[in-house]
Amino acid sequence: MKREDMIRNFCIIAHIDHGKSTLADRLIEKTGVMSLREMSDQVLDTMDLERERGITIKAQAVRMPYKAKDGNTYILNLIDTPGHVDFSYEVSRALAACDGAILVVDASQGIEAQTLANVYLALEHDLEIIPVINKIDLPSAQPEFVKKEIEDVIGLDTSEAPMVSAKTGLNVEDVLEAVVKVIPPPHGNENAPLRALIFDSVYDNYKGALSFVRIMDGSVKVGDRIRMMSSGVEFDVTEVGYFRPGQLMPVNELLTGEVGYIGASIKEVADTRVGDTITNANDPAAEMLPGYKQVQPMVFCGIYPADGSDYENLHDALEKLKLNDASLSFEPETSVALGFGFRAGFLGLLHMEVIQERLEREFDLDLITTAPSVVYHVVKHDGTELYIDNPTNLPDPADIEYMEEPMVSAQIFSPSEYVGTIMELCQQKRGVYIDMKYIEAGRVQIHYEMPLNEIIYDFFDALKSRTRGYASFDYELNGYARSELVKLDILLNGEICDALSIIVHKDRAYARGRAIAEKLKDVIPRQLFEIPIQAAVGGKIIARETVKAMRKDVLAKCYGGDISRKKKLLEKQKEGKKRMRTLGSVELPSEAFIAVLKAD
Amino acid sequence: MSLMLYLHIPFCVRKCAYCDFVSYAGCEAAMPRYVDALIAEMDRRPSQERVSSVFFGGGTPSLLSAGDLSRLLRAIRERYDLTEHCEISSEANPGTVTPQWLDAAAEGGVNRLSVGVQTVQLELLKKIGRIHDFAQAEQTFEMARAAGIQNLSADLMYALPGQTVEMWEQSLREVMELNPWHLSCYALTVAEGTPFGNLDEQGKLPRPSEEEELAMQESTVQILKAHGLCRYEVSNYAKPGCACRHNVGYWTRRDYIGLGCAAHSLEGNLRRANVAGLEEYMKGAPFISEERLTRQDAEFEELMLGLRMVEGVTLSPGAWKRFREGIERFCTQGLMCESERRVWLTPRGMDVMNAILEELMPE
Numbered sequence: 012m013k014r015e016d017m018i019r020n021f022c023i024i025a026h027i028d029h030g031k032s033t034l035a036d037r038l039i040e041k042t043g044v045m046s047l048r049e050m051s052d053q054v055l056d057t058m059d060l061e062r063e064r065g066i067t068i069k070a071q072a073v074r075m076p077y078k079a080k081d082g083n084t085y086i087l088n089l090i091d092t093p094g095h096v097d098f099s100y101e102v103s104r105a106l107a108a109c110d111g112a113i114l115v116v117d118a119s120q121g122i123e124a125q126t127l128a129n130v131y132l133a134l135e136h137d138l139e140i141i142p143v144i145n146k147i148d149l150p151s152a153q154p155e156f157v158k159k160e161i162e163d164v165i166g167l168d169t170s171e172a173p174m175v176s177a178k179t180g181l182n183v184e185d186v187l188e189a190v191v192k193v194i195p196p197p198h199g200n201e202n203a204p205l206r207a208l209i210f211d212s213v214y215d216n217y218k219g220a221l222s223f224v225r226i227m228d229g230s231v232k233v234g235d236r237i238r239m240m241s242s243g244v245e246f247d248v249t250e251v252g253y254f255r256p257g258q259l260m261p262v263n264e265l266l267t268g269e270v271g272y273i274g275a276s277i278k279e280v281a282d283t284r285v286g287d288t289i290t291n292a293n294d295p296a297a298e299m300l301p302g303y304k305q306v307q308p309m310v311f312c313g314i315y316p317a318d319g320s321d322y323e324n325l326h327d328a329l330e331k332l333k334l335n336d337a338s339l340s341f342e343p344e345t346s347v348a349l350g351f352g353f354r355a356g357f358l359g360l361l362h363m364e365v366i367q368e369r370l371e372r373e374f375d376l377d378l379i380t381t382a383p384s385v386v387y388h389v390v391k392h393d394g395t396e397l398y399i400d401n402p403t404n405l406p407d408p409a410d411i412e413y414m415e416e417p418m419v420s421a422q423i424f425s426p427s428e429y430v431g432t433i434m435e436l437c438q439q440k441r442g443v444y445i446d447m448k449y450i451e452a453g454r455v456q457i458h459y460e461m462p463l464n465e466i467i468y469d470f471f472d473a474l475k476s477r478t479r480g481y482a483s484f485d486y487e488l489n490g491y492a493r494s495e496l497v498k499l500d501i502l503l504n505g506e507i508c509d510a511l512s513i514i515v516h517k518d519r520a521y522a523r524g525r526a527i528a529e530k531l532k533d534v535i536p537r538q539l540f541e542i543p544i545q546a547a548v549g550g551k552i553i554a555r556e557t558v559k560a561m562r563k564d565v566l567a568k569c570y571g572g573d574i575s576r577k578k579k580l581l582e583k584q585k586e587g588k589k590r591m592r593t594l595g596s597v598e599l600p601s602e603a604f605i606a607v608l609k610a611d
Numbered sequence: 612m613s614l615m616l617y618l619h620i621p622f623c624v625r626k627c628a629y630c631d632f633v634s635y636a637g638c639e640a641a642m643p644r645y646v647d648a649l650i651a652e653m654d655r656r657p658s659q660e661r662v663s664s665v666f667f668g669g670g671t672p673s674l675l676s677a678g679d680l681s682r683l684l685r686a687i688r689e690r691y692d693l694t695e696h697c698e699i700s701s702e703a704n705p706g707t708v709t710p711q712w713l714d715a716a717a718e719g720g721v722n723r724l725s726v727g728v729q730t731v732q733l734e735l736l737k738k739i740g741r742i743h744d745f746a747q748a749e750q751t752f753e754m755a756r757a758a759g760i761q762n763l764s765a766d767l768m769y770a771l772p773g774q775t776v777e778m779w780e781q782s783l784r785e786v787m788e789l790n791p792w793h794l795s796c797y798a799l800t801v802a803e804g805t806p807f808g809n810l811d812e813q814g815k816l817p818r819p820s821e822e823e824e825l826a827m828q829e830s831t832v833q834i835l836k837a838h839g840l841c842r843y844e845v846s847n848y849a850k851p852g853c854a855c856r857h858n859v860g861y862w863t864r865r866d867y868i869g870l871g872c873a874a875h876s877l878e879g880n881l882r883r884a885n886v887a888g889l890e891e892y893m894k895g896a897p898f899i900s901e902e903r904l905t906r907q908d909a910e911f912e913e914l915m916l917g918l919r920m921v922e923g924v925t926l927s928p929g930a931w932k933r934f935r936e937g938i939e940r941f942c943t944q945g946l947m948c949e950s951e952r953r954v955w956l957t958p959r960g961m962d963v964m965n966a967i968l969e970e971l972m973p974e
Binding site for chain 2 (some may be wrong): 538539561562563564565566567568569570571572574575577578581582584585588
């Protein structure tokens with residue numbers, strides 16, 4: 012048998028918590044790549060954050076030798092895919108590096124939003140899909156039911172589907188056997204010029220950016236001169252190899268059909284782009300592999316250091332994070348209120364939250380983040396078109412002919428008893444009902460078209476709380492639509508505070524303005540004078556609250572033994588004030604900004 | 612220049628619910644040894660320093676036995692050069708004071724008594740953890756006068772949980788019937804770690820509103836004025852000439868020596884504090900903290916302490932220069948007044964003194 016015939020490149024796709032990572036661990040364990048002792052739970056999720064949130068952020072790949080029942084030893088390459096819809100481009104490139112996919116479905120939950128989303132993605136890539144029914148050890152498991160659901164909804168044959176418990180290891184060999192039998196071996200051209208698909212990258216302090224690749228055609232070895240086909244930039248290969256869990260295994264050469272990494276002293280991961288094709292500079296391929304695209308950020312927010320002197324630290328931290336995250340974009344920005352900071356772009360809300368958390372945790376930074384914003388399309392009367400992601404850059408309403416906002420197509424999966432409350436939520440979020448399907452008795456799939464603006468902050472949380480956690484949802488960008496949007500300004504002491512401005516739909520401006528004014532009233536500490544808070548649209552005040560002046564703030568006793576303590580107290584208060592931002596002569600703690608985001 | 616003497620007597624029968632002073636309940640057996648330690652501390656200082664006021668605070672100074680009190684007063688007279696009109700004050704709790712104690716006090720030279728009355732309504736007294744009733748307070752005044760101490764003051768508290776403006780005014784009136792020459796009226800401060808503090812954290816301490824508290828404050832000034840007592844400090848009111856000289860000394864930054872547990876001292880530009888632990892102190896532990904004041908520190912203190920007095924303070928040229936800009940700003944806002952380096956707070960300014968001080972405080 013040919014060398015290539017012994018290779019199987021596959022990934023595991025599943026809804027969150029259906030057991031993808033556990034199954035991956037079991038496969039790694041079964042093929043002996045790591046002893047039980049060496050494995051800490053869920054080997055492939057190396058970042059603490061990933062572990063905490065139970066999601067995979069960084070894709071990785073593991074090569075597992077497997078001696079099958081037919082006596083042959085196969086090379087199984089398991090490529091791990093990011094598990095969240097924010098990273099769909101990465102997912103699609105990881106899928107493109109595979110020839111097949113294991114679809115894991117929880118026997119007690121059945122098909123859910125992301126299951127379908129990823130399955131369709133996998134089908135689009137012509138992958139052979141092996142359905143695997145997991146968690147059959149649970150008392151609530153209904154494997155036969157779920158198998159039928161898969162057949163009915165997706166149209167996959169489940170008659171040979173392995174029924175496993177990744178947790179206990181039950182029947183896991185069946186999965187390995189299925190991979191060998193069902194998933195086709197790679198069929199590239201060994202003699203053609205090199206074409207390697209980059210499906211991920213990582214920055215190593217010593218080796219530079221490493222490209223994770225699937226060799227589609229040709230081969231690559233140390234010393235070759237390679238070229239990134241999207242940019243034309245060339246590098247000299249310093250190392251190639253494959254992956255063990257948490258380890259890089261260098262080799263001389265990577266051959267057609269193999270999965271591994273290429274190191275070429277590349278300074279930044281931005282130079283090794285997901286979806287790009289690596290070819291040999293001296294014998295280049297004629298055409299790039301299909302599917303490459305520049306990733307566009309979808310959600311933006313302003314990030315400012317709580318203490319102005321931390322600006323450089325924040326800048327450094329963002330640069331460091333970008334080393335390993337090509338989809339993070341940022342540029343300097345200033346705000347009258349908040350000083351110097353950055354406007355950062357993310358693939359989605361989860362991406363944004365992960366970056367914020369990493370900045371605070373790994374770099375110990377105290378941050379103020381302004382409301383997340385999407386990119387609006389503005390057409391002025393004079394014909395100029397702008398893309399605005401910062402409310403303060405919105406032109407004068409008098410000059411605007413019309414505006415458009417990004418829309419999404421949302422699929423919500425839920426038990427049918429929550430349909431009413433879900434529809435109410437979507438309506439509140441300006442959703443347009445498209446259709447609803449019963450996917451099995453008691454469960455529905457609801458399709459809404461909604462503005463991206465309305466789901467990027469707390470839609471997911473609201474959905475979960477209205478449905479006691481049972482509903483799930485998935486969304487996909489679906490063009491732009493005209494919308495009546497306005498800029499909501501907040502004035503403190505009569506001055507507009509640009510850091511608090513947001514763009515909202517005209518029908519929601521009143522409610523939002525009132526909610527924000529009320530929230531600010533609670534959050535702004537009382538000061539010596541009354542503070543008028545106003546919400547305004549186009550110069551017209553639409554809501555008003557007042558923070559009353561402080562009337563009693565005096566120490567009742569101050570005798571000989573109280574003096575030192577009193578001074579310390581005053582010093583501490585003064586320190587505390589330093590961390591507040593002065594907006595319109597009003598002192599605001601950083602909680603104020605967050606409170607504004609959450610006011611609805 | 613003469614200095615002031617403060618002695619801390621950290622013993623109590625029981626701690627009140629709001630108390631965050633250094634005091635110990637149930638340790639009376641240690642009192643004689645404690646007095647020994649006080650005298651030993653005095654002995655460690657130069658002898659015959661000139662003293663113009665003495666103050667016994669606590670805890671409960673009236674818990675001392677008559678014998679120990681006499682001993683202590685005699686020791687002070689032996690070691691210090693008291694001025695002719697030296698003010699010697701002591702605090703007293705109506706629940707523990709006895710004629711014997713008062714006699715020992717008067718004989719030893721105590722010429723001013725500050726009685727912890729707090730409030731007149733019995734339920735309220737119980738709620739705040741006091742061990743006496745108002746009748747005992749009345750008796751204390753009678754006994755003190757009988758012992759020959761005329762300069763009497765009472766401590767009162769307002770903005771207590773469950774207290775209405777009427778209840779407060781009633782307290783003021785009933786106490787005035789005892790004809791004190793001086794009153795201290797304190798708004799309740801809820802301190803962390805005290806029983807009240809804990810209740811407050813749990814949201815279980817309903818207090819009068821800010822409106823009511825301000826009304827109580829206003830009533831105090833009016834009612835006491837009608838009775839001949841003028842406000843001379845944030846919380847202190849007196850008949851003409853009857854201000855507490857010792858306390859005024861704190862606010863005018865006179866030097867003072869603190870003796871006993873947790874007692875503080877100011878000598879020139881050095882502030883010091885003693886250890887708080889009873890045993891530690893009695894074993895002769897040294898100061899637990901020392902602060903050398905810079906000129907900036909001292910100048911800020913002039914303001915921080917001087918503004919507490921209704922008449923304000925005449926700032927040193929350095930302090931005036933440093934704070935002038937801020938002061939003038941507050942003057943235009945109607946919170947302060949100034950005239951030839953004398954600055955004082957308006958009544959409204961006095962109510963928000965903290966916020967003002969915080970702004971004036973140098974970075």
